[in-house]
Amino acid sequence: MALAVDVGTLGASTGAHAGSISVHVSAGNKPADDAAVVVAMAKDAAPATVNPGTKAVMVQEQKQFVPFVLPVQLGTIVEFPNHDLFRHHVYSFSPAKTFELKLYGGGESQAVTFDKEGVIALGCNIHDTMLAYIYVVGTPYFATTKGGAQVLANLPAGTYTVKAWHPDQRVGTQTSQEVTVTADGTVNVDLTLTLKQARRRTPGAADENAY
């Protein structure tokens, strides 16, 4: 819900003379699940950073990170509120952001600013089953897919590289497509992901439904 609002907000802020890209992501002849993220990056543009103070939230709740995949724009501050009654120890050894939020209790929240593009795998040192990804991109045009499809709207006319990312995608199978977006026009892009059989160490099967 929050994500949809964000996208809407992002699309609205670009103003008139905007086109859109309709992306369809498939994995194994099926539409990709909702962990997939689609990103459009203007060609030859430098990584775009958010306004300082822009925030996003990664909740710890019932020994789960929610959402499972959180795409954010470069410079976003992500809050890590603990909604459980016990403490968590959030960490990341990912090169894009190595950090450690040492044990903190329920009701407490800590924040980390993500200032480098890349994938950050989040874990909890005392709950091995907890796993989430923060995907930091240098463009305002991104969104998680819904049913393997998403429309990136309000794009100024120009040439974009459209790619899809998924936490379970096999190394070296990144796919992208270059498209030209015209004002008021919609470009269709089909992308295919190669996923590995990820083994999620989850106590339940409610991950994806949680988004």
Add this chain to the structure above:
Amino acid sequence: MFKSFQTRLVLFIVALFALVQALTFTAVRAGIVNNIFDQARDQLMAAGGILERGILATTEDLAQGTSILASDFGFRQAVATADHSTIMSALDNLATRIKADRIMLLSLEGVVVADTGSAIDAAARGDIVTIGQANAPFPFVDMTEEAEANGRAVSIAVLDGRIYQLVVVPILAPVPIAWITIGLEIGDVFAGEMRRQSTVPVDVSFGFADEKGDWMIESSTIATPLRSALAAALRNRPLTTPITLDLGGADYVTVVAPVPGPQQSETVYAILQYSLDVALKPYRSLFVQLLILAGTAILMSFIGAALVARSIAKPIRRLDFAAQRIQIGRYTEKVPVTHDDEIGRLSLTFNQMMEGIAEREEKIAYQARHDMVTGLPNRVALEAHVAGLIVNPPESSAGLVSVALLQVSRFAEINNTLGHDTGDQLMRKISYGLKQAVPPGTFIARHANNMFALSLVVADDEQEHAALERIVAAFSDPVDIAGSNIDVSLVAGIARYPSHGTVARTLLQHADSAIFAAKQKGLAIAVYEATADQHKPERLSMMGELRQGLEKGQFKFYYQPKVDIARGKITAVEALIRWMHPERGFMPPDLFIPLAEQTGNIGRLTAWALETAIAQSRAWTEKGIDVRIAVNLSARDLMNRHLPETIANLLTKHRVGHDRLILEITESAIMEDPVHALGVLKALSDMGMTLSIDDYGTGYSSLAYLKSLPVQEIKIDKSFVLKLASSPGDEILVRSTIELGHNLGLKVTAEGIEDAAAMAILDAYGCETGQGYFISKPLPAAEFETFYTTSRWSPVRNIRADAEQTDEAPARG
């Protein structure tokens, strides 16, 4: 060796039994061993299952430990920071904590980042762990893939020539950032632990074969020296079925099972072994018992076989002895029949055989000493008996031994004409008659075919003579054989011990001589006289004299006229030989002809007779005396194949026609050798000579038989003709003989006509020719010539003869 049947039988049975025992024992042992093998195999299989679970449990433990360590935050942090020296020290620390023998850190791509190597000892010493072959690919791709899929992989694999229990787990931060591989080297301790988990005392080894097929045994519960033996035994061996391996002289049931592992590794095998010696231990006492049992059984079989063999061999030995007894001619001892079995039956048969042999031997012995026809003792027995009497004369005879031979006259003729059956019957009758007639104590024997012998027990010559007269008299009547009467006459010759000989054989010879003498003298009984013995030099000299007599003309023919009865005229003469001995005077033919036949001088006599008769025929023809001359031939002459030729030559020589000669032959002469005689007779008959059967009626030839002979005439014996007028029986006989003769186409001559009545009867019966004293006695040639011309029978005095014939006619009626 083993010559005795008994020994061989015992050996055979015992050997057979021992063989059976050995086979049984072998079979039982093989069965047990097989069973043990199966049990061992099953136990090994079970142990294999336990082992597998054991391995799984240990690897599980290892995996658990490894996983825990892999998620250690500090360790993960070190790995995540990629600080190499920190990583190495962390690995070192980890190795110490979980007592791992080898730890490797792999990148997510499967490249070895860090490796403690196999220098476990170095780790134990706390030395800095050297980095192993970094940047080399981790060989067991199967494991990393499995770990990626399942979060971990456990396996047993061969690394750098050693067998490891390997665990691969990811290092999660929280996503996998690397793989950590921990290896526990499988050593003897591991094998020992595996064995402890099995319920049976199996030996456990782990090993693998290199690319050359050589086995490495890395972990084992068996003693070190046996490992190389095991490795050698496994080389090039199929591993799919349980096998028995000989290690250090002991047999092990061996099951070799592959341990699941990565494909990239040489396959590690778990080798489970179960010692058969150990397995068989509980059966050892059973085997000992079986051996004792077999030994006892063989011993019992030996005793049993010995008993059986003895029970068989003993009666066989008895039979053997019995056979030896039979060999030396003892038949009295019987073989005891003890059992009602084959041996018993054999013994019984043996006894019967013995009786049979004894019986037959007795019979043969009896036959050797007896005549089979009459059942009387034979000559052999006789000689023995006489010899016995000479040695030991009976008291009643006062040392006198008297031997009498009795010859049955004309026996050969009877045999030939009436058959041997009749002859045999006759001899049996005579022997029976003899038994009736002889005085008590007389030994009767059949001495020769036609001769009986008596050994008389008599006190003196008188008694002896009386006895013999009685005996000879006993056979004066004809003997009845199957309805026909046969005239029998016995001639007896006597020889006495010691006056006529001191040896049995000599006595018998002399008795034989006495018979000859008796026949010469026309006596029924004669006692041996040395002077009359034909075998004596006197007799031989007589034959010499006969030859001389022939040369000196002492022999003459007397001619007895033969008259044609119907015409009353002389038609022929019978030439009768006369010997006028210068010293002995007139010698009757009966005296010298048999002697001449016996001594082979008959040929000379016959030659003389034929020459003389034929010459006379020629002479008379020239004088106008027309008579045919009849010459007698002896039996010996008929054996002479050259006789017809000789006669033909003589006839030619004297220019005498063949029809002028009549040849008279007695029935008995023909019967002596009918085959040869017939040939000669046929030749003579073909030459045109008249053949006449002489003395017809005294023999036994039937007229029918005579018909088959080439004869033209029969001469009725004078004995029938002499009393023709007074004896009605003779009359019938003569008449029927004449009629039968005529019916057969034969002419009939009657000899011995002594009176006119006989002549008349013969004339009435149609008898062609007559001869006898009524006509004329035999006359010398000159006298006959006168008789021929002057007598009433003269064919040249026709008128007178006719007149006389007319005168005689009424008397004939």
